[in-house]
């Protein structure tokens with residue numbers, strides 16, 4: 001295989017130190033014995049320009065670990081926040097981002113049982129997922145069904161386990177209850193909607209950007225524009241409010257969510273998307289969101305019979321040692337998948353080299369479902385991108401349609417998702 005020659009790395013990127021010191025070093029020009037791999041590298045916290053693909057020494061499994069030849073990786077909202085350094089106790093950079101992947105078991109470390117080389121798996125990884133090869137403790141690895149594609153498998157763990165744990169372990173969702181979920185067209189939002197449909201007579205209220213409504217309207221009972229006064233909209237339909245509020249936005253939505261709870265209802269804070277207001281971390285957005293959070297008095301909760309809780313999957317897995325609880329949830333979720341009751345919604349596939357464009361799509365709120373980094377996908381040729389942007393900018397002209405068709409024919413390898421992203425980008429550019 002021809003080796004990609006990366007641009008010269010900065011001094012600090014030559015050796016990557018991670019907690020535990022297991023992180024593989026970057027290899028400018030590739031390792032002499034060919035035991036190197038492509039990986040996405042975050043050189044420092046900040047904007048999209050801090051991301052690039054580099055060659056690194058391939059990791060080898062330690063005791064208790066599984067080495068996986070990665071096929072696809074999940075791109076989550078938290079990855080944007082990691083890139084910005086917008087998380088608690090961020091690790092040192094440079095680092096390889098990514099918390100979930102799917103692929104094929106390539107080797108086993110000592111004392112690993114239950115897996116064989118060649119098994120198709122999905123896994124959680126505490127960083128380092130966005131690479132051609134990754135190692136992770138066997139307790140975070142799960143075999144996948146034969147009919148589950150690698151893209152689906154990479155879209156599965158974070159979204160469905162988060163949705164499952166919140167609905168069934170924290171909020172105890174039961175027949176006849178009602179749920180409010182924000183970002184309803186996103187990865188977690190769609191997993192929540194699907195899991196709610198597995199329980200009889202559950203009413204799901206959701207908020208999302210208006211352009212997504214047509215695509216996702218059948219997955220929820222009531223859908224509101226994210227900019228609307230959703231509290232009044234919910235109360236018009238259900239004056240008592242709802243049983244479960246899932247809040248990934250934080251800030252002013254915290255008080256609104258708690259206010260919407262019925263007696264014995266549960267509010268769960270599981271994200272702070274409102275803090276992301278641009279490409280880089282904004283202290284102003286952080287302070288505003290923090291300031292707007294309702295300071296809740298437990299005595300008020302007692303008087304009103306309300307439950308307030310929080311959920312963090314990554315902390316549960318990697319800091320609080322609850323891999324067993326998560327495996328039980330994954331087993332139940334895979335049973336639902338096998339019964340065809342749930343199915344990950346994949347928005348689009350991207351090459352590792354297209355990670356910036358993929359992240360931009362989330363910043364632009366363009367995704368419906370999950371974005372996947374497909375390790376084997378070749379980047380979209382630049383000439384195709386230019387042609388399509390050009391054609392899109394001419395859409396209002398009569399002669400644009402035939403030109404658009406010829407452009408599409410000239411770029412047959414383009415993935416649907418990539419085209420959609422370019423449309424969004426072109427639309428933004430035209431505005």
Ligand SMILES: NC(=O)c1ccc[n+]([C@@H]2O[C@H](COP(=O)([O-])OP(=O)(O)OC[C@H]3O[C@@H](n4cnc5c(N)ncnc54)[C@H](OP(=O)(O)O)[C@@H]3O)[C@@H](O)[C@H]2O)c1
Pocket residue numbers: 075076077078158159162182183184185186187188189207208209212226248249270271272273274275276277311312313314362363364365366367369370
């Ligand atoms: N606690 C946990 O364990 C856990 C696990 C997974 C995810 N999460 C959280 O759950 C939320 C959803 O995560 P996800 O990975 O499924 O992502 P996602 O929903 O696919 O994220 C993209 C969508 O979020 C909405 N959004 C809200 N605020 C935004 C902002 N400031 N910038 C851009 N988009 C914004 C947009 O949809 P609309 O415009 O349609 O609203 C956008 O399309 C995030 O807050 C994430 O941190 C938490």
